[in-house]
Amino acid sequence: MKSKITAPEAVCAQFEEWRAPRRGKSNPENQTNDVWRWLVDNPVWPLRAHQAVGAPQKNYPTWCFSRYGQSETCLPNGSVVYIGGEHEDSYDPDFYIYNDVVVVRPDTSVEIFGYPTDVFPPTDFHSATLVDQSIYIIGGLRYPEDRDYRNTLVYRLDLTDFSIRLTPTQGNPPCWLYKHKAMFDPDAGKIICTEGVSTHQQTQMDVENLTTWEFALQTRSCVEKDTKPYRRWLLVRNDGSCNTLWQISVIAKASRSLRQSSLAEKYLRNFEERGHTVDPELYFSRFRPPIPHVKIDRNADQHTVRSHRILVDGVVVRYVENCWQIVVTVEGDLSSEKLELLKRHGLDTYSRLEGARYKCLIL
The missing domain is CATH 3.30.310 (TATA-Binding Protein)
Structure with a gap:
C-alpha cells in the first residue's frame, strides 16, 4: 500500500496559485515556487498531490514531475538538469507535454525555468547532450501540431544563464527523430545520434531509425554517416x-485464462457483428x-x-x-x-x- 503523504503548510497555501502548469513569458522565466519544488521532491501523480493538500481535483491538468520522455543530464558539479517530458498520454485529463528545465543542485535545492513555446516548444523523448557549458537538445516526439516531419530540430540550452536558442542545421538532417541515443565525440566535435524512431520519407510512417547521424557543432551540419543494410x-x-490488433490480443489472452473478461466479450461481439470470428x-x-x-x-x-x-x-x-x-x-x-x-x-x-x-x- 502506498504511504500517505502530507504537504507542508507553504505548499497548501500556494497550491491553487501554482497547481496548473504554465508556459514561460521570457527566455528564461524563473518559475521556482514551493508547490513545484515539493512536487519535484515528491513526484506523485496529480490525484495524490490534491489528496496531500486536502483539495479535490476538479481542474485539469495539474503540474506533475512524474513524466515519460524527460531527459536527465548530470553536470560535473553534481547538479542534475531535467528537460521537458510528458505526463501520461492524450487520453488522460492531466496529459501535458512540458517545455521546462528543472535543475536539482547537490544540496537538493531546486530551480525551475519556463520558456515561451515559440522559443522552445514542448518536448518529450528527445536527447540531451552535455558539451562544455551547453546542453544540445535534439529531436523529440512533441504534440502533433508542433511536428515538422521533414526535419529534426536542434536547440541549445546555455547553462550560464539557462536561455535556450534554436540551432539551425545544414546538410541532411534526419526526418523527425525521437527516442534515440546521442553521444558527444570530443575529438571530432560531433554529436552522434543512433537508434530511436524516425519518419520514413516515402511512406510518411514512423519506423525504427537504422541510420547513424552526425551533427558537427562547428559547422552546424548534419550528415548521414552510416545506414544498416537491413531488409x-x-x-x-x-x-x-x-x-484492431490490441482488441484481438485481449480476446486471445482471455481465451487462455480461467478468469472471465467482460472486455474480451465486448470485443468478440464487435467482431461478430461485422461477420468476423477471431482465431x-x-x-x-x-x-x-x-x-x-x-x-x-x-x-x-x-x-x-x-x-x-x-x-x-x-x-x-x-x-x-x-x-x-x-x-x-x-x-x-x-x-x-x-x-x-x-x-x-x-x-x-x-x-x-x-x-x-x-x-x-x-x-
Whole structure:
C-alpha cells in the first residue's frame, strides 16, 4: 500500500496559485515556487498531490514531475538538469507535454525555468547532450501540431544563464527523430545520434531509425554517416485505417485464462457483428513463419523499440507492431525465397486475424 503523504503548510497555501502548469513569458522565466519544488521532491501523480493538500481535483491538468520522455543530464558539479517530458498520454485529463528545465543542485535545492513555446516548444523523448557549458537538445516526439516531419530540430540550452536558442542545421538532417541515443565525440566535435524512431520519407510512417547521424557543432551540419543494410517492409491495411490488433490480443489472452473478461466479450461481439470470428491461436502463431526458425526471448531484446524476434538461418528477423503497421526487419542476408515466404506469411496471417486485406510496403 502506498504511504500517505502530507504537504507542508507553504505548499497548501500556494497550491491553487501554482497547481496548473504554465508556459514561460521570457527566455528564461524563473518559475521556482514551493508547490513545484515539493512536487519535484515528491513526484506523485496529480490525484495524490490534491489528496496531500486536502483539495479535490476538479481542474485539469495539474503540474506533475512524474513524466515519460524527460531527459536527465548530470553536470560535473553534481547538479542534475531535467528537460521537458510528458505526463501520461492524450487520453488522460492531466496529459501535458512540458517545455521546462528543472535543475536539482547537490544540496537538493531546486530551480525551475519556463520558456515561451515559440522559443522552445514542448518536448518529450528527445536527447540531451552535455558539451562544455551547453546542453544540445535534439529531436523529440512533441504534440502533433508542433511536428515538422521533414526535419529534426536542434536547440541549445546555455547553462550560464539557462536561455535556450534554436540551432539551425545544414546538410541532411534526419526526418523527425525521437527516442534515440546521442553521444558527444570530443575529438571530432560531433554529436552522434543512433537508434530511436524516425519518419520514413516515402511512406510518411514512423519506423525504427537504422541510420547513424552526425551533427558537427562547428559547422552546424548534419550528415548521414552510416545506414544498416537491413531488409525492411511494412504490413498495413489496404483501407488505410488503424488495425484492431490490441482488441484481438485481449480476446486471445482471455481465451487462455480461467478468469472471465467482460472486455474480451465486448470485443468478440464487435467482431461478430461485422461477420468476423477471431482465431486466438492464429494470434499466438503470428511470429511463426513456415520455415525453420528459433524464437528469441523478448527479455534479451536490447533495442530502443520493443520487438518480437526470431532467428532464421542465423539471421535475426524482428517484428514491431503498432496500431497502424507491422514493421518487419531482416538483419542480414536471407535467400529471396525465404524473404518471400516471410512476406506472404505476414500478409496472410494479419489479413486472416482481422478479416481485412493487408498489403506490403517495401522500404
